[in-house]
Each structure stands twice: as structure tokens, then as C-alpha cells.
Amino acid sequence: MKRAGSTMQLTRAADYAVRVMIHFATLPAKERVLLPTLAKATGAPESFLSKVLQALNKAGMIASRRGQAGGFELTDRGRKASMRKVIEAIDGPIYLNVCLMSGKSCKRKTWCPAHPAWRNAQEAMMGVLDSTMIAELAIEASGVPAQGTAVGPEPDASSEGASAGVKSAAKKKSKGPARAAKGK
Numbered sequence: 001m002k003r004a005g006s007t008m009q010l011t012r013a014a015d016y017a018v019r020v021m022i023h024f025a026t027l028p029a030k031e032r033v034l035l036p037t038l039a040k041a042t043g044a045p046e047s048f049l050s051k052v053l054q055a056l057n058k059a060g061m062i063a064s065r066r067g068q069a070g071g072f073e074l075t076d077r078g079r080k081a082s083m084r085k086v087i088e089a090i091d092g093p094i095y096l097n098v099c100l101m102s103g104k105s106c107k108r109k110t111w112c113p114a115h116p117a118w119r120n121a122q123e124a125m126m127g128v129l130d131s132t133m134i135a136e137l138a139i140e141a142s143g144v145p146a147q148g149t150a151v152g153p154e155p156d157a158s159s160e161g162a163s164a165g166v167k168s169a170a171k172k173k174s175k176g177p178a179r180a181a182k183g184k
Contacts, residue, residue: 014090016044016052018134021086024062024074025138032071052090059089083137084129094129096122 010018019042027033035053039046053072056062061078065071087094097118099106109115 008096010087011091013048013052013055014087016042016049017056017086017090018083018137019044020049020052021056021061021074021078021081021134022137022141024072025079025134026142027074029079030073032065032069032073034071038072055090056086059085061086061089079135081134082130083132083134084126086134087129094126096125 020038023038023041024033035046035050038044038053039049042049044052053062053064056078057064057072061075061081062072063075065073084094093101095101099109099112099115100118100122106112106115
């Protein structure tokens with residue numbers, strides 16, 4: 001059987017959305033940023049990022065303004081968003097398996113030995129995504145609190161870069177010492 005890759009993976013659009021939201025949260029409140037600047041800061045192609053920004057705007061997480069003083073800015077709702085809210089603004093509800101979708105019926109659910117494992121994995125993943133706040137990731141990314149946000153303790157002196165900050169947050173949310181030790 002030929003493998004085509006895992007389907008249990010964030011879409012590229014959701015990944016860019018998380019990146020751009022973290023970048024926004026490192027900026028002073030109400031600061032507007034142009035698309036080319038956001039594309040450079042996130043490593044995302046402008047044309048693709050434009051579509052991501054439209055979805056975030058529709059979800060009320062960012063605001064856009066046209067004209068000479070235009071650009072994109074983070075809204076209060078976006079500043080308080082969790083990773084889950086950002087991902088779902090792009091991809092819709094997150095499910096590891098069809099049997100976990102509300103309204104969907106799986107004939108095997110009542111006797112399937114894998115269903116409890118899927119349910120537990122879903123709950124654990126949602127718990128991490130719900131409790132990982134964009135503002136907290138911005139603190140880790142920049143080493144300073146995001147503007148207009150009071151979240152958690154001060155970051156330690158070994159603050160890492162933006163992409164490492166996301167990995168670091170995931171390790172902190174992990175319950176197992178083995179996973180956290182890998183990053184050292």
C-alpha cells in the first residue's frame with residue numbers, strides 16, 4: 001500500500017493563520033500592517049495569505065482597511081483567541097475521525113474498540129488547542145507581553161524565535177516529561 005502522507009495534519013492555510021495571528025499579537029494594539037509585510041514576517045506567499053486574511057477578517061479576528069492609511073490589524077477578539085478558534089476560522093470544526101462529528105452516525109460506535117481512543121485523543125487535542133492562546137504564543141515569540149494583554153508569568157530568559165515558540169508552547173502543554181525533555 002502506497003502512503004500519500006497523513007491526513008491528520010493542519011492545512012497550510014491554518015498554519016499560516018496561526019503564524020500571522022502570532023505576528024499580529026506581537027505588535028502594538030491598533031497597529032496596521034500591509035500584506036507584503038505580513039507575508040515576509042510569516043514566510044507565506046502573498047496571494048495565499050490574502051485568502052487567509054479574508055477568512056480571519058470574516059471571523060472578526062482581524063480588521064482590514066483600504067486606502068493610504070490601510071492595512072490589517074488585530075481586533076480585541078483576535079487578541080484573545082485560542083489556537084483552536086484561529087484554526088476553526090480557517091478550516092471549520094476539527095475532528096480526528098468521522099465518528100466524532102456531532103450529527104454523524106457511525107454504526108460501529110457502540111462496539112468499536114477504537115472509538116474510546118479516538119474520543120480521548122480528540123479531547124486531549126482540543127484541550128491543548130483551547131488552552132493555547134495566541135497572546136501567550138506572541139509572548140514566547142517576542143520575549144515581551146503582547147500589547148493590551150495580561151497573560152501568564154513572564155517568559156524565561158531563554159525565549160526562542162517565533163516558530164520555536166509554537167513548539168515550546170506545545171511542549172509546555174504536554175503532560176509527559178519525556179516529550180518535554182526532547183526539546184532540551
